[in-house]
Amino acid sequence: MMAATVVAIVAQRNLFAVVVLSGVYSFLMATVLVALDAVDVAMTEASVGAGISTVLFLGALYLTKGEEMKPLHEPWLPLVVAVATGAMLIYGTLGLPAFSDPEAPIHRHVAPRYIHDGLRETGVPNLVTAVLASYRGYDTLGETIVVFTAGAGVIVLLRRWRGRKKEAKE
């Protein structure tokens, strides 16, 4: 189903349909994440991927034309690069431990401590929140600063553009 959505996105020339289809794709991805027991991530995917980014795409679409331009070149080189990268990534997954293998290195490092002592040490039943905000507090601070930087970047770029427009008028 997700593959069908991707094919439809690539084949579609109407950008409005592409935006709606990418929203559909995000919702499908969210259901996959729920099936993988990653409820927190699924929630983020549904709200950001399907909600906010769809709105932002529509806002951008309002500023441009609704139809995609005919590509100038035949897309062979990008296709080769994409297929080669995909093949390398799939080759890389062969070296990973089997899915949900309890002996995998990732399950033997800090994860047992989080699972065994997390509730006792933090008193927070949701392990994801405990790891995110407490054990990995620095990482989350970094993430928050990334979000802050993104917002600051948008403000600076669009403000400057507004100022330049004024200069051009004078």
Added chain:
Amino acid sequence: MSGDLVLRVVAKLLIAFMLLFALYVQFHGDFGPGGGFQAGVIAAAAIIFYGIIYGLPAARKVVPSRVVETMVGLGVLIYAGVGVLGIVLGGNYLDYFVLSGDPVNGQHRGIFWVEAGVAVTVAGVMIKIFYMFAGRGRNGEPEA
């Protein structure tokens, strides 16, 4: 602004529940799925929804741009402030155990404020990006 009566009535009904759900996700994040990031996005979505239905000027009246810009920085400051508070109270940076007499209670407090900081910044950034994009007219002239 959308003139559709159904949309406007439904929006008015839904926005209250969206904000309530955002608060639920924020404060119930310790026990169920969710947390600051998701709550911030949902709260921002409620405001953006309002902006889409009732028009950007109406949304700007409810949540002025200056408030949004303050939120963007305030969230990071809350987060970093919790870290500094840890140092002031004799622990390490972002050390929550010292925030209260009981270590587990301290963890609770630390996580609460950190999540609040994340939610404030995320909501601020999302609303700000929406304002910025929606505020541009079709032919490149800023409308507001």
